[in-house]
Amino acid sequence: MSAWRRIGIDMIPRYRELIEQSESIGMLWVDLWALFVDAHRDPVDEMTIQGVYEFARWTCEASGNDELTTSTCCHFYEHLPTVSLVRSKIPQYMSRQEILGLSEIFKYHLSENEYHELMKELLTVRQ
Helix, strand or coil, rough: CCCCHHHHHHHHHHHHHHHHHHHCCCHHHHHHHHHHHHCCCCCHHHHHHHHHHHHHHHHHHHCCCCHHHHHHHHHHHHHHHCCHHHHHHHHHCHHHHHHHCCCCHHHCCCCCCHHHHHHHHHHHCCC
16 A cells, blocks of 8 residues: 555545555545535534645645645635635644745635735734
């Protein structure tokens, strides 16, 4: 079993079957995104939200794998500011340093004005 599958199962155990059956890390992120967004709805599923954020951190910071990092940025981090329910909760799960480190990634689906509003919103909350 690949390292990303083992780590994913450790961090998001309730989705073990999904992780084991995913064709690739990219396909896993597509499936996880829908579950992640749903986890923000009432009743909020903190375990899933926290697990997905932890898995995303691992793929970008500890995996040492450029393919995993790229896939996570393209299929997860780029989309965080596009769903208001998720966007409003980003400061609860990410540090100021993480937000600043991902600021260029957050730009991808936003206009320049939307991007500046996002950063103002996220960093004002974090002060």
